[in-house]
Amino acid sequence: MSDIAQFEEVTEDGRQVLRFSGPLTLARLGRLPDRLKEVSGRGMLVDVGGVDRMDTVGAWLIHRLVHDNDAEVRGADESTSFLLQNVAAADKPAKIRPDRRPAFVQIMDQMGTATALAGKTMLGLLGFFGALLVTTWTVIKRPRRFRFNATVQRFEIVGIHALGIIGLMSFLIGIVIAQQGAVQLRQFGAEVFTINLIGRLTFRELGVLMTAIMVAGRSGSAFAAQLGSMKLAEEVDAMRTIGVSPMEALVLPRVMATVLMMPLLGFYSAIVAIIGGGLLCWVSLDIPPATFIQRIREVTPITDVWISLIKAPVFGLIIGISGCFQGMQVEGNNEEVGLRTTAAVVQAIFLVIVLDAFFAVFFSEVGWV
Amino acid sequence: MSQNGDSIISVRGLKNAFGEQVVHEGLDLDVRKGEILGVVGGSGTGKSVLMRSIIGLQTPLAGDVTVFGQSMVGRDETEAKNIRRRWGVLFQGGALFSTLTVAENVQVPIREFYPRIDNQLLDEIATYKIAMSGLAPEAAMKYPSELSGGMKKRAGIARALALDPELLFLDEPTAGLDPIGAAAFDQLVKELQKNLDLTVFLITHDLDTLYAICDRVAVLADKKVIAVGTIPELLALDHEWIQEYFRGPRGRAAQATETAEVSA
Ligand SMILES: Nc1ncnc2c1ncn2[C@@H]1O[C@H](COP(=O)(O)OP(=O)(O)OP(=O)(O)O)[C@@H](O)[C@H]1O
Ligand SMILES: [Mg+2]
Numbered sequence: 001m002s003d004i005a006q007f008e009e010v011t012e013d014g015r016q017v018l019r020f021s022g023p024l025t026l027a028r029l030g031r032l033p034d035r036l037k038e039v040s041g042r043g044m045l046v047d048v049g050g051v052d053r054m055d056t057v058g059a060w061l062i063h064r065l066v067h068d069n070d071a072e073v074r075g076a077d078e079s080t081s082f083l084l085q086n087v088a089a090a091d092k093p094a095k096i097r098p099d100r101r102p103a104f105v106q107i108m109d110q111m112g113t114a115t116a117l118a119g120k121t122m123l124g125l126l127g128f129f130g131a132l133l134v135t136t137w138t139v140i141k142r143p144r145r146f147r148f149n150a151t152v153q154r155f156e157i158v159g160i161h162a163l164g165i166i167g168l169m170s171f172l173i174g175i176v177i178a179q180q181g182a183v184q185l186r187q188f189g190a191e192v193f194t195i196n197l198i199g200r201l202t203f204r205e206l207g208v209l210m211t212a213i214m215v216a217g218r219s220g221s222a223f224a225a226q227l228g229s230m231k232l233a234e235e236v237d238a239m240r241t242i243g244v245s246p247m248e249a250l251v252l253p254r255v256m257a258t259v260l261m262m263p264l265l266g267f268y269s270a271i272v273a274i275i276g277g278g279l280l281c282w283v284s285l286d287i288p289p290a291t292f293i294q295r296i297r298e299v300t301p302i303t304d305v306w307i308s309l310i311k312a313p314v315f316g317l318i319i320g321i322s323g324c325f326q327g328m329q330v331e332g333n334n335e336e337v338g339l340r341t342t343a344a345v346v347q348a349i350f351l352v353i354v355l356d357a358f359f360a361v362f363f364s365e366v367g368w369v
Numbered sequence: 370m371s372q373n374g375d376s377i378i379s380v381r382g383l384k385n386a387f388g389e390q391v392v393h394e395g396l397d398l399d400v401r402k403g404e405i406l407g408v409v410g411g412s413g414t415g416k417s418v419l420m421r422s423i424i425g426l427q428t429p430l431a432g433d434v435t436v437f438g439q440s441m442v443g444r445d446e447t448e449a450k451n452i453r454r455r456w457g458v459l460f461q462g463g464a465l466f467s468t469l470t471v472a473e474n475v476q477v478p479i480r481e482f483y484p485r486i487d488n489q490l491l492d493e494i495a496t497y498k499i500a501m502s503g504l505a506p507e508a509a510m511k512y513p514s515e516l517s518g519g520m521k522k523r524a525g526i527a528r529a530l531a532l533d534p535e536l537l538f539l540d541e542p543t544a545g546l547d548p549i550g551a552a553a554f555d556q557l558v559k560e561l562q563k564n565l566d567l568t569v570f571l572i573t574h575d576l577d578t579l580y581a582i583c584d585r586v587a588v589l590a591d592k593k594v595i596a597v598g599t600i601p602e603l604l605a606l607d608h609e610w611i612q613e614y615f616r617g618p619r620g621r622a623a624q625a626t627e628t629a630e631v632s633a
Contacts, residue, residue: 057494079565094507096472332515333513
């Protein structure tokens with residue numbers, strides 16, 4: 001007896017006999033399955049009398065051998081026969097994995113699916129926006145249904161909790177703009193224009209844009225993940241059956257939070273960036289803060305502030321809708337939550353940048369330069 | 370308490386708490402080799418938490434847990450792995466891997482512990498395990514989200530049985546199964562226990578299961594195991610909850626079926 005499953009091939013009275021010995025269990029199989037593959041012979045005799053322990057995997061191997069070779073089993077005690085019967089009863093041919101298709105067909109299939117999906121997503125997003133408008137209208141008509149507490153709580157999470165990270169980011173961006181601007185403009189002896197650069201860039205573009213990216217990463221993703229997990233756990237279905245509209249209870253507070261917080265955060269971001277830029281101007285260009293502030297007020301037209309305040313809620317709307325829409329699309333498994341969360345962020349940032357380009361052209365055309 | 374020699378799990382002075390809420394205090398329990406131990410108790414008495422403590426998922430505040438003679442409290446991963454390959458666990462919620470098909474779920478433990486098994490044999494093993502646990506062959510290719518509640522349970526059972534373990538932890542295996550399936554499951558566990566020398570730690574609310582297959586029953590109440598023994602032994606005890614549990618309308622019905630079967 002050894003510590004590993006063994007078998008030997010012998011001939012008894014002209015009949016092929018396979019004599020098994022040792023523990024025939026999953027943990028002690030060793031190379032037995034490979035060796036068994038090489039054995040064949042109709043009507044052989046399989047002797048399991050020497051097996052000192054068998055589990056269902058061992059029984060399965062014996063069963064397969066017997067089945068493939070029309071063999072006969074000898075020396076099975078009570079529990080071995082039980083195991084053999086049991087695996088034999090469970091021997092139902094089944095397909096475990098789908099058939100493989102040719103690579104070309106697969107690629108065409110993937111391309112088709114992706115195209116259809118992209119179209120469906122855009123349509124779905126539009127539909128979702130429509131549904132949100134309808135919900136907003138019903139809530140306006142019946143203000144009692146407005147979830148005040150839920151909304152305020154979202155304000156806190158989306159807005160106040162983001163102040164730290166957005167402040168730090170904006171401060172650093174302000175410093176980078178000022179520093180790079182100063183280096184380049186110095187070549188023309190025009191360091192003073194660094195202030196113009198800081199003021200106009202942060203108010204008009206970067207403040208809102210960077211904030212939008214940050215909010216998409218922080219809150220858009222959170223919305224998708226929260227709603228997605230809730231859908232998986234059938235919480236959303238439970239809500240519906242109780243008569244609570246998920247649109248009112250979940251989506252509206254979140255979208256309102258991003259729409260209303262974005263302008264505040266964008267403005268805050270611009271101010272902090274200017275402080276960062278001002279600090280650098282003070283330290284490395286010797287422009288004192290008082291002069292810096294005065295210059296900023298002179299060179300930054302008020303329209304720049306309006307522009308950022310107009311863009312911000314639109315960006316917020318896009319972020320909120322993408323996050324909630326993708327979250328509500330989750331079906332099936334947890335991996336989907338991850339995929340949808342990624343999709344929410346990518347979609348939001350992409351749409352924000354596209355719209356930002358559109359706004360840039362638009363505002364130049366209307367003369368707010 | 371009983372002699373320690375033949376017990377495969379032994380729990381001594383276990384204490385568990387979540388914040389203020391103490392779930393177990395001074396809990397002792399022994400599971401003997403080769404037995405099916407039923408664990409009963411009201412909802413929220415800490416049966417699942419007890420199971421999690423035994424398999425090392427929940428670090429107790431105090432007390433000691435030994436499985437296969439080795440302490441489970443504060444042991445490192447590599448050592449724990451050698452113990453883990455000797456048991457199978459069915460969680461109350463199924464806990465199937467949602468991104469894998471049922472067949473792949475069953476194969477996970479085998480792949481993890483026996484990477485040398487080739488794919489063909491792996492597929493065959495998965496197929497018969499799935500059939501054994503009472504699932505239709507078509508279910509093998511499905512993802513957990515595409516299964517019904519009872520099918521998830523069965524898939525979880527198939528995964529728990531994947532390694533042909535010596536020790537099986539089952540948290541409410543028959544909850545959510547149809548009565549025919551539940552009876553078949555009882556039968557399967559009983560026969561596997563007989564033929565594979567299995568030890569089973571079985572949490573259940575199913576009185577039929579208790580009567581049909583459990584060698585002993587442990588009753589969890591008041592933060593500890595208040596009694597362990599065969600059902601007749603428990604019935605002889607004068608404890609309100611135990612009496613109500615076994616002598617209540619459902620208890621009597623289950624008992625009646627059992628006696629009818631035995632005398633038939
Ligand atoms: N992760 C956790 N955090 C906080 N409390 C918990 C946690 N898990 C369990 N509990 C508490 O511990 C107690 C015991 O829970 P457990 O899940 O063990 O109950 P159970 O006996 O298995 O009940 P059931 O029969 O309903 O499954 C409960 O009161 C529960 O609230
Ligand atoms: Mg439980």
